[in-house]
Amino acid sequence: MPKSIAIDGPAGAGKSTIAKKVSANLGFIYLDTGAMYRTVALKAINEGVDTKSQNDVEKIVENIDITISHENNTQKIFLDGVDVSEAIRTPEVSAGASNVAVFKEVRLKLVDLQRKIASDKNVVMDGRDIGSYVLPNADLKIFLTATVDERARRRYEELLQKGQKVDFEEVKADMIIRDNNDSSRTFAPLVKAEDAIEVDSTSMTIDEVVEKIMYYYLEAG
């Protein structure tokens, strides 16, 4: 059986940074499931479809072609054959992703892809519902949190570094909306799995969080 580590939590908690480092340490692949929801949203936006329209979004997802490659511990995501790894990192796509993620048909299709990848490779998978729904038998489940101010600050810095023009209060407000959306949807919401270990990263460095997760993993194995 391949090994798996699930890292869930709200936006900006540091999941992807941490998951990348843990996967590199262990020689596992890193699967960023948020990128898949973002890719569905990008397709909707490109086609002029409202990301809140269930019918239209479900049509888009029926024959969407999402593929993922992993080279040098970096995930690339392709939409209909085109590399969209950067195009999905805008505030508009973030908000759209949280809208399309509410629809069950969207989730079922993406979860299927996520489980297929985990069925034959050792993975560190990050998302919102990995421990609670996608991989209920994961070898280790982490629920990574931080205060909303700290999460907004991190996301703000990240967007600034990418050269995007952003306003801190706007980033924070978008994050709160997204968290509410993710926690309140009925199908596979953002929730801490019963057997997940909660790690609050507010005043921890990246390396401290990685070290803690490595410790839990080695202890569990």
Ligand code: C5P
């Ligand atoms: O992690 P990231 O911020 O890239 O995720 C974008 C959005 O995709 C989240 O706000 C959430 O709505 C959705 N998502 C989800 N389930 C996952 C991963 C992401 O619903 N496993």
